[in-house]
Amino acid sequence: MLANACWLTLAGMHHSQAPRTPEPSGPPAPTAARRSDATRAAILDAARERFATDGYERATIRAIAKDAGIDPSMVMRYYGNKEGLFAAAVSVDLRMPDLGAVPRDDLGRVLVTHFLAQWEENEQLTALLRVGAANRAGAERMQGVFRDQLLPAARTACPDPEQAPARAALATTQLLGLALTRYVLHLPPVAALTRDEIVAWLGPTVQRYMVAPHP
Amino acid sequence: MLANACWLTLAGMHHSQAPRTPEPSGPPAPTAARRSDATRAAILDAARERFATDGYERATIRAIAKDAGIDPSMVMRYYGNKEGLFAAAVSVDLRMPDLGAVPRDDLGRVLVTHFLAQWEENEQLTALLRVGAANRAGAERMQGVFRDQLLPAARTACPDPEQAPARAALATTQLLGLALTRYVLHLPPVAALTRDEIVAWLGPTVQRYMVAPHP
DNA sequence: GTCGTTGGTCAACGCCCGTTGGCAAACATG
DNA sequence: CATGTTTGCCAACGGGCGTTGACCAACGAC
Numbered sequence: 001m002l003a004n005a006c007w008l009t010l011a012g013m014h015h016s017q018a019p020r021t022p023e024p025s026g027p028p029a030p031t032a033a034r035r036s037d038a039t040r041a042a043i044l045d046a047a048r049e050r051f052a053t054d055g056y057e058r059a060t061i062r063a064i065a066k067d068a069g070i071d072p073s074m075v076m077r078y079y080g081n082k083e084g085l086f087a088a089a090v091s092v093d094l095r096m097p098d099l100g101a102v103p104r105d106d107l108g109r110v111l112v113t114h115f116l117a118q119w120e121e122n123e124q125l126t127a128l129l130r131v132g133a134a135n136r137a138g139a140e141r142m143q144g145v146f147r148d149q150l151l152p153a154a155r156t157a158c159p160d161p162e163q164a165p166a167r168a169a170l171a172t173t174q175l176l177g178l179a180l181t182r183y184v185l186h187l188p189p190v191a192a193l194t195r196d197e198i199v200a201w202l203g204p205t206v207q208r209y210m211v212a213p214h215p
Numbered sequence: 216m217l218a219n220a221c222w223l224t225l226a227g228m229h230h231s232q233a234p235r236t237p238e239p240s241g242p243p244a245p246t247a248a249r250r251s252d253a254t255r256a257a258i259l260d261a262a263r264e265r266f267a268t269d270g271y272e273r274a275t276i277r278a279i280a281k282d283a284g285i286d287p288s289m290v291m292r293y294y295g296n297k298e299g300l301f302a303a304a305v306s307v308d309l310r311m312p313d314l315g316a317v318p319r320d321d322l323g324r325v326l327v328t329h330f331l332a333q334w335e336e337n338e339q340l341t342a343l344l345r346v347g348a349a350n351r352a353g354a355e356r357m358q359g360v361f362r363d364q365l366l367p368a369a370r371t372a373c374p375d376p377e378q379a380p381a382r383a384a385l386a387t388t389q390l391l392g393l394a395l396t397r398y399v400l401h402l403p404p405v406a407a408l409t410r411d412e413i414v415a416w417l418g419p420t421v422q423r424y425m426v427a428p429h430p
Numbered sequence: 431g432t433c434g435t436t437g438g439t440c441a442a443c444g445c446c447c448g449t450t451g452g453c454a455a456a457c458a459t460g
Numbered sequence: 461c462a463t464g465t466t467t468g469c470c471a472a473c474g475g476g477c478g479t480t481g482a483c484c485a486a487c488g489a490c
Contacts, residue, residue, distance in 0.1 A: 200430040
């Protein structure tokens with residue numbers, strides 16, 4: 001989950017910590033529990049919330065540290081720098097279902113329902129969207145999510161896999177537009193829609209983008 | 216155009232300038248030409264570009280002034296503060312056509328075509344989108360554009376004007392999602408689409424959101 | 431008990447930001 | 461030419477930022 005911690009530059013992780021215990025062949029835990037795990041988790045929680053509500057620049061390390069109840073220098077020790085913190089705090093997993101197993105006529109509804117649920121239970125998605133709009137590096141991170149998670153799923157659903165990138169991208173325009181207007185801009189008429197209304201309206205759109213013949 | 220210059224706080228415009236010439240009943244020009252108009256325009260141009268490419272926080276007054284070839288203090292004198300500069304630089308006019316005169320079956324294609332053209336010839340739209348995603352005040356500004364420009368246009372096009380807010384909002388999710396992925400995130404498969412392809416794919420979507428019966 | 435390791439605080443550095451006020455040149459007006 | 465206004469530059473301010481390194485307390489192994 002912390003695999004790609006170096007995100008914009010390659011300079012981060014000066015204070016990276018290796019696990020202490022050299023595997024005494026005891027329990028099968030690959031990394032031992034550290035005494036500071038609670039603090040680390042508190043930092044990540046605070047960071048996720050700040051990044052989601054304030055965006056990258058306005059989410060200061062000092063504010064995140066204060067939210068977590070510790071000193072700003074702890075953030076630096078555990079995550080190297082601000083970029084490392086963002087990389088550690090925001091590791092999006094869309095939990096894409098197996099689209100091959102979904103009845104073809106339900107694809108649109110299933111996708112919209114899935115994304116609505118993901119977005120409302122995981123504030124990392126809003127954080128990533130905000131930073132993606134603010135930052136070139138954030139935009140590249142979003143491209144990575146599209147490439148590594150959405151595209152493979154689309155390939156299993158599209159009739160012609162060669163069309164998968166375009167079709168997945170079209171669906172993404174609709175789904176990200178919904179997220180932007182509803183969770184970031186808070187456009188009143190969008191925020192007022194119920195989930196069922198959104199699925200009823202957007203489902204056919206995504207359905208068409210995914211499987212309808214090229215217009 | 217500079218009407219609502221005070222944007223976030225009410226503190227701006229300390230150095231607001233009134234026109235000097237007290238209307239000598241000469242030419243019908245309401246405000247006389249100032250010697251500094253070229254500089255003012257250069258500042259606004261540089262500000263629009265910086266806000267569009269860097270977003271609000273990273274677009275510094277110092278960088279904008281350097282781009283315009285003048286001293287940062289000039290920006291303060293002419294536009295009060297950073298918020299005043301943004302308000303002056305970004306005054307979006309979507310130039311909405313009279314949708315009542317558009318054949319009902321062409322509504323979707325006309326709207327998508329119009330937005331594509333607007334977006335590609337006016338970098339203020341990208342600037343506003345970036346700031347809207349970064350900033351609560353920016354988001355409110357986008358809400359204002361929706362309320363004052365999109366909604367009135369939608370009322371003349373929707374069969375039932377009572378449904379206009381929801382229908383205009385749905386169309387906005389699709390159009391802003393396109394702008395976000397194409398002009399901000401630069402998602403490769405979206406950037407690769409031609410304008411005609413976009414119109415062919417998104418036109419029916421917007422058409423349905425605007426006039427199709429409630430699902 | 432002793433001592434290395436870990437968790438955590440504190441004070442500060444250097445930088446860049448928005449912003450301010452003073453001053454010099456260019457201009458306009460009589 | 462003399463005077464007031466506009467245009468512009470310069471140097472600085474106060475503050476917040478990311479970041480660093482010294483220092484202390486608690487813990488764990490032997």
